[in-house]
Amino acid sequence: MDGVFLGSEALARGALTEYQLRRHYRRLLPDVYTAKHTPVTLTDSTVAAWLWSRRKAVIAGLAASAMHGAEYVDDDEPIELVWPNHRAPRGVITRNDTLLPGEVQTINGLSVTTPERTAFDLARRDTDGEAVAALDALVRATRITRTDVVALAGRHPGARGVRRLPQVLDLVDAGSQSPRETWLRLLLIDAGFPRPVTQIPVFSPHGKPIYYLDMGWPDRMLAAEYDGEQHRENRGRYRRDIVRSEYIASLGWRRVRVTAGDREADIIRRVQRVWVPEQRIA
Known part of the structure; x- marks a missing residue:
C-alpha cells in the first residue's frame, strides 16, 4: 500500500494481512502506518495525525500554514490538531480551541484552519521572533493582511495570548524570504535602527529591476543581507553573486553581509560603522 493509512481499515477490507503489516510497514502513530524505509515528510505526518483522530480533527498551527503554502516548516515539526483529546502521542499536539464558522476549510480532503485563523493562532504562541518568522512565511504565501487577522481576533476577545497580537x-x-532574514530584521529593529525596507529593487541602466536587496535603508544606500550556505556551496551561484555584488557596489550601495555564526553584537557594530556618522544610534 502507498502513502499513510489506518492499519485497522486495511486489515478490515483485506488489503493486507497482519503479517504483511508488521513485516513491510512501520507505525507512525497508533494504528497509523506507512511503508518501511520511506522518508516521512511533513505532509505524511500531517495526514497521519489527522487519521489518528479518525478524521475528526482540524489541522492547525505550523502544519496548517504549510498546507497553505508557507515555506520553511520542518518535516519533524509537531502536528497541531484542534481536537479535544488530552492523550496525544509523541509528535502530535492537541488543542481544545473554539473554531467559529468560517475559520475552517478543506485542503486535499483534510480540515484545516483558514489562513486568517492560522495566523491568529501563530501570533499568540511561541516567542515573538518565532511567531513573526512563521507569519512572514504565511503572509508571503497567502497575502492575508493585518486587518484580516485583527477582524478575526475580534471574535475571540478572551483567547489566550490575544493581547500580544498587535505587537506581533x-x-x-x-518581504522576508527566510526565517534568518526575519531574525536579522528583528535584530536591527531591536537594536534601535529604523525599520528596514525589505526586497529593495536594484535597477539596470535601462530601468528594470535586476536584483533585490534583502533589507535596508534606501535613503542611506545601506543594506543588510543574510547569506545562506548555498551562496558558497553552489559554484554557479557563487560566481553570479560576485557579479551581483560588483554591480550593486558600483551604484554606491554599502552592504553588511551576515552569515551563520555571526555574533549579534558584531552585526550591530558593523551596521553602526557604516551608518551615516552624524546619524549613528547610541
Whole structure:
C-alpha cells in the first residue's frame, strides 16, 4: 500500500494481512502506518495525525500554514490538531480551541484552519521572533493582511495570548524570504535602527529591476543581507553573486553581509560603522 493509512481499515477490507503489516510497514502513530524505509515528510505526518483522530480533527498551527503554502516548516515539526483529546502521542499536539464558522476549510480532503485563523493562532504562541518568522512565511504565501487577522481576533476577545497580537502583527513583513532574514530584521529593529525596507529593487541602466536587496535603508544606500550556505556551496551561484555584488557596489550601495555564526553584537557594530556618522544610534 502507498502513502499513510489506518492499519485497522486495511486489515478490515483485506488489503493486507497482519503479517504483511508488521513485516513491510512501520507505525507512525497508533494504528497509523506507512511503508518501511520511506522518508516521512511533513505532509505524511500531517495526514497521519489527522487519521489518528479518525478524521475528526482540524489541522492547525505550523502544519496548517504549510498546507497553505508557507515555506520553511520542518518535516519533524509537531502536528497541531484542534481536537479535544488530552492523550496525544509523541509528535502530535492537541488543542481544545473554539473554531467559529468560517475559520475552517478543506485542503486535499483534510480540515484545516483558514489562513486568517492560522495566523491568529501563530501570533499568540511561541516567542515573538518565532511567531513573526512563521507569519512572514504565511503572509508571503497567502497575502492575508493585518486587518484580516485583527477582524478575526475580534471574535475571540478572551483567547489566550490575544493581547500580544498587535505587537506581533506590527512586525510582520512578507518581504522576508527566510526565517534568518526575519531574525536579522528583528535584530536591527531591536537594536534601535529604523525599520528596514525589505526586497529593495536594484535597477539596470535601462530601468528594470535586476536584483533585490534583502533589507535596508534606501535613503542611506545601506543594506543588510543574510547569506545562506548555498551562496558558497553552489559554484554557479557563487560566481553570479560576485557579479551581483560588483554591480550593486558600483551604484554606491554599502552592504553588511551576515552569515551563520555571526555574533549579534558584531552585526550591530558593523551596521553602526557604516551608518551615516552624524546619524549613528547610541
